[in-house]
Amino acid sequence: MSSFDVVIIGSGPGGYVSAIRCAQLGFKTAIVEKYNALGGTCLNVGCIPSKALLASSHHYSEIAHFADHGIEVSGDVKINLEKMIARKQAVVDQTVGGINYLMDKNKITVFNGLGSFVDATHIAVAKADGTSETIEAKYTVIATGSKPSSLPFIKIDKERIITSTEALALKEVPKHLVIIGGGVIGIELGQVYLRLGAQVSVVEFMDRIIPGMDSSLSKELTKVLKKQGMKFYVSHKVKSVERNGDAVVVQAENAKGETITLEGDYSLVSVGRRPYTDGLNADKAGVKISDRGQVEVNDHLQTNVPNIYAIGDVIRGAMLAHKAEEEGTMVAEILAGQKPHIDYNLIPGVVYTWPEVAAVGQTEEQLKAAGIAYKAGSFPFKALGRARASADLDGFVKILADEKTDEVLGVHMIGARTADLIAEAVTAMEFKASAEDISRMSHAHPTFAEAVKEAALAATENRAIHV
Ligand SMILES: NC(=O)c1ccc[n+]([C@@H]2O[C@H](COP(=O)([O-])OP(=O)(O)OC[C@H]3O[C@@H](n4cnc5c(N)ncnc54)[C@H](O)[C@@H]3O)[C@@H](O)[C@H]2O)c1
Numbered sequence: 001m002s003s004f005d006v007v008i009i010g011s012g013p014g015g016y017v018s019a020i021r022c023a024q025l026g027f028k029t030a031i032v033e034k035y036n037a038l039g040g041t042c043l044n045v046g047c048i049p050s051k052a053l054l055a056s057s058h059h060y061s062e063i064a065h066f067a068d069h070g071i072e073v074s075g076d077v078k079i080n081l082e083k084m085i086a087r088k089q090a091v092v093d094q095t096v097g098g099i100n101y102l103m104d105k106n107k108i109t110v111f112n113g114l115g116s117f118v119d120a121t122h123i124a125v126a127k128a129d130g131t132s133e134t135i136e137a138k139y140t141v142i143a144t145g146s147k148p149s150s151l152p153f154i155k156i157d158k159e160r161i162i163t164s165t166e167a168l169a170l171k172e173v174p175k176h177l178v179i180i181g182g183g184v185i186g187i188e189l190g191q192v193y194l195r196l197g198a199q200v201s202v203v204e205f206m207d208r209i210i211p212g213m214d215s216s217l218s219k220e221l222t223k224v225l226k227k228q229g230m231k232f233y234v235s236h237k238v239k240s241v242e243r244n245g246d247a248v249v250v251q252a253e254n255a256k257g258e259t260i261t262l263e264g265d266y267s268l269v270s271v272g273r274r275p276y277t278d279g280l281n282a283d284k285a286g287v288k289i290s291d292r293g294q295v296e297v298n299d300h301l302q303t304n305v306p307n308i309y310a311i312g313d314v315i316r317g318a319m320l321a322h323k324a325e326e327e328g329t330m331v332a333e334i335l336a337g338q339k340p341h342i343d344y345n346l347i348p349g350v351v352y353t354w355p356e357v358a359a360v361g362q363t364e365e366q367l368k369a370a371g372i373a374y375k376a377g378s379f380p381f382k383a384l385g386r387a388r389a390s391a392d393l394d395g396f397v398k399i400l401a402d403e404k405t406d407e408v409l410g411v412h413m414i415g416a417r418t419a420d421l422i423a424e425a426v427t428a429m430e431f432k433a434s435a436e437d438i439s440r441m442s443h444a445h446p447t448f449a450e451a452v453k454e455a456a457l458a459a460t461e462n463r464a465i466h467v
Pocket residue numbers: 151180181182183184185186188203204205206209210211236237238269270271272273318319320349350351352
């Protein structure tokens with residue numbers, strides 16, 4: 001029987017990063033992956049393919065603005081969806097290939113097959129050819145991720161009533177895509193198909209889309225997407241989703257108890273994801289799973305069984321690849337006797353629409369609820385020379401700082417390239433910067449990053465320069 005210091009179950013961004021860090025620290029490491037391809041949801045059916053389609057559809061939507069730039073296109077510009085999806089797959093395959101290379105380079109043994117606990121130190125790997133192999137693990141890291149969840153009355157047929165996985169490989173552009181859930185997935189994939197020509201309707205239970213983010217971001221994103229033609233039904237609870245031939249009929253109820261009916265040809269169910277532990281046999285190792293299906297861990301990411309740890313979507317907290325990566329690294333370093341730490345308040349959140357939406361730290365709603373006195377400074381991109389030159393005028397940067405100490409407590413931005421700009425805010429907050437600190441740092445001109453400096457100036461003494 002092969003025996004390892006650390007066995008990681010699941011090869012998503014949490015699992016593979018943890019494996020590499022374990023190997024770097026000198027552990028004999030193995031990774032078990034149920035699918036043939038490494039990389040988990042993020043690389044195969046999540047972050048990477050959705051960004052590939054967002055990029056392709058963004059290029060297509062930009063053509064409408066070519067004339068403004070003095071670019072004349074003669075003849076029809078058409079979409080070849082099959083080719084677009086094939087390019088997306090090529091991006092995925094190349095990225096997954098990169099993980100195979102990293103496993104080899106770090107001498108990590110890869111087992112392809114479903115991993116399930118035999119007991120607290122043994123894992124059986126059931127392979128596709130029907131054989132099974134049991135391996136021994138001094139420590140195990142559960143990194144089995146999550147799967148799309150649904151509503152009890154919806155039957156996902158994967159043809160017309162679909163999840164994000166199917167939405168990444170459609171054979172045609174929907175005529176009318178009805179999206180259930182205006183969270184990150186619904187809005188990102190909604191924009192892809194909106195740009196490609198679909199009518200897109202979003203039904204959201206809460207009173208605004210991306211409800212977990214600062215409400216100013218929801219408001220601005222709603223405004224921009226409405227301008228692009230997306231339709232919103234907020235404060236609507238979906239009651240039924242039925243397939244009728246090639247049509248899908250969605251019924252939802254508003255706060256007054258009135259029912260609306262939307263008929264589309266596809267419906268995307270994006271109401272969240274659930275932790276995935278099917279087939280893991282966690283009970284055989286004695287690992288506790290909560291009522292919500294999460295593997296329970298302490299502050300050191302350790303389960304109730306001392307030699308078994310868990311990270312990423314399968315435990316509490318945001319279901320984000322970069323959060324899982326931090327946890328993967330943290331577990332490896334804990335096992336090596338180090339004392340790593342994660343500040344969960346500083347895990348940024350990003351929506352990869354265009355304009356992009358990005359945030360870190362506390363929202364205004366959270367600060368108000370906690371009774372923390374704060375000041376806010378905002379700066380609109382339309383006042384920036386660079387944004388004007390690029391014709392990317394939507395959005396703003398908002399900085400929230402402590403009323404007394406000026407420490408930055410939250411940064412919320414929507415606009416071009418904010419997915420990358422948020423890194424400056426994370427760095428500043430990690431070093432406990434004040435708004436004035438940011439406002440006194442030189443930001444290259446002309447860049448989108450100047451909006452961060454200007455928002456910091458606005459938060460400091462309401463002394464933004466360009467508004
Ligand atoms: N860019 C990114 O970082 C990114 C991209 C995709 C997915 N993800 C992650 O994947 C996970 C799943 O994404 P998601 O968009 O499915 O979940 P989500 O939690 O972001 O959004 C789900 C939405 O569905 C709504 N909803 C729930 N029940 C409803 C009902 N009956 N009727 C109408 N609306 C209803 C919720 O209010 C919520 O707004 C999230 O944790 C997300 O963070 C992240």
